[in-house]
Amino acid sequence: MNYNVSEKFKNLKPSAIREIFKSLGAPGSISFAAGNPNPDSFPVKEMKEIADEIFEKEPVTALQYGITEGYTPLRELVKARLKRVYGIGEPDDDLIIVTGGQQGIELTCKVMCNEGDVVLCENPSFIGALNAFRSLGAKLIGVPLNDCGIDVNELEKALKENKNVKLLYTIPTFQNPAGITTDLETRKKVLELAEKYDILILEDNPYGDLRFSGEDVPTYKSMDKTGRVLYCGSFSKVLSAGMRIGFLCANKDIVSKIVVAKQVEDVHTNVLFQMICAKYIEKYDLEQHITEIRELYKKKAGLMIKALEENMPKTVSFTRPEGGIFLWCSLPEGLELSEFVKRAGDKNVFVVPGTAFAADPEAPCRSFRLNYSMPSDEEIVKGIRILADIAREMGA
Numbered sequence: 001m002n003y004n005v006s007e008k009f010k011n012l013k014p015s016a017i018r019e020i021f022k023s024l025g026a027p028g029s030i031s032f033a034a035g036n037p038n039p040d041s042f043p044v045k046e047m048k049e050i051a052d053e054i055f056e057k058e059p060v061t062a063l064q065y066g067i068t069e070g071y072t073p074l075r076e077l078v079k080a081r082l083k084r085v086y087g088i089g090e091p092d093d094d095l096i097i098v099t100g101g102q103q104g105i106e107l108t109c110k111v112m113c114n115e116g117d118v119v120l121c122e123n124p125s126f127i128g129a130l131n132a133f134r135s136l137g138a139k140l141i142g143v144p145l146n147d148c149g150i151d152v153n154e155l156e157k158a159l160k161e162n163k164n165v166k167l168l169y170t171i172p173t174f175q176n177p178a179g180i181t182t183d184l185e186t187r188k189k190v191l192e193l194a195e196k197y198d199i200l201i202l203e204d205n206p207y208g209d210l211r212f213s214g215e216d217v218p219t220y221k222s223m224d225k226t227g228r229v230l231y232c233g234s235f236s237k238v239l240s241a242g243m244r245i246g247f248l249c250a251n252k253d254i255v256s257k258i259v260v261a262k263q264v265e266d267v268h269t270n271v272l273f274q275m276i277c278a279k280y281i282e283k284y285d286l287e288q289h290i291t292e293i294r295e296l297y298k299k300k301a302g303l304m305i306k307a308l309e310e311n312m313p314k315t316v317s318f319t320r321p322e323g324g325i326f327l328w329c330s331l332p333e334g335l336e337l338s339e340f341v342k343r344a345g346d347k348n349v350f351v352v353p354g355t356a357f358a359a360d361p362e363a364p365c366r367s368f369r370l371n372y373s374m375p376s377d378e379e380i381v382k383g384i385r386i387l388a389d390i391a392r393e394m395g396a
């Protein structure tokens with residue numbers, strides 16, 4: 001039978017990263033392609049204990065329908081932590097638990113944007129968000145990044161040139177894929193521009209807790225005086241990605257609409273995992289756990305940067321993240337990215353080409369993303385040497 005897929009989904013391509021996963025697993029292969037947290041960061045023993053206790057003492061709560069806004073104790077704990085750690089939460093804000101930050105992003109666009117509205121995003125940006133915006137018929141326009149974060153001159157140009165901009169989607173801290181953090185001065189200018197052109201900001205911060213060097217920068221949400229910032233966070237990178245627990249904090253009028261939209265999608269987020277998450281925060285030391293993850297990633301990022309410095313030809317540039325799990329590598333002019341990625345794959349080293357993260361996937365690109373949270377120390381050293389040899393062979 002000939003299936004007539006909807007117009008919206010006809011042109012959506014599968015995530016390049018998920019496709020790369022299919023080629024992984026060959027013995028000796030080294031992947032810098034994943035976006036996964038290191039499995040050592042999962043508190044397995046503690047979660048098992050909590051799950052046993054839940055099934056013993058509160059099985060019905062765990063197995064029954066829950067409320068759409070989320071499991072109340074978890075909502076309260078997340079609100080308190082957001083206030084304490086990030087200064088987030090105004091009296092007219094509310095918070096909903098969502099099924100991963102991914103759902104928070106998609107629901108925001110679904111509730112706030114009409115088809116054809118412009119969504120501005122950093123270029124490059126998180127592929128899951130870009131595909132969510134595309135699937136909802138938003139027009140995506142990328143704004144380049146520089147060393148300070150999003151390029152405010154280019155942002156203003158995009159705001160001037162496009163009349164129906166609704167939303168700026170930004171990952172200001174340890175950006176995926178570039179590993180860049182937007183500095184305070186830039187954040188202040190971005191907020192001014194958002195006010196001047198009357199747009200919303202969706203601040204996506206799943207990596208914010210994973211700083212291993214430098215100083216914290218205030219979130220957009222904590223500096224927002226006009227209720228235009230929606231803040232999306234997640235437990236994926238600090239407790240478990242498979243648990244699928246994220247949260248969205250925004251003005252209560254927006255959250256009440258997002259609640260309705262979520263009822264159409266999945267009614268509510270998995271109650272058992274919301275309970276496990278809440279009880280973990282109540283019973284154990286989440287901050288200490290996060291400190292340990294930071295130490296692990298500091299070591300891995302340091303190792304990767306050292307390997308790049310020692311091995312890569314000087315014409316290959318790369319970012320030096322202060323946290324998170326990615327860095328961004330750029331080949332010199334004249335080198336073909338697709339050829340580089342292919343040669344790497346032939347040698348069983350996998351990276352994600354920058355085209356996967358572009359607002360316009362047809363635009364020329366010479367960059368690729370490297371993940372350091374998943375590979376072992378030996379794989380980091382060996383894999384970067386292989387990539388450096390390929391770059392040199394190709395004339396870098």
Ligand SMILES: Cc1ncc(COP(=O)(O)O)c(C=O)c1O
Nearest residue numbers: 035100101102126176234236246
């Ligand atoms: C920038 C960014 N936002 C959101 C997400 C979604 O995370 P989750 O849905 O697991 O919370 C990810 C996942 O990798 C991400 O990199």
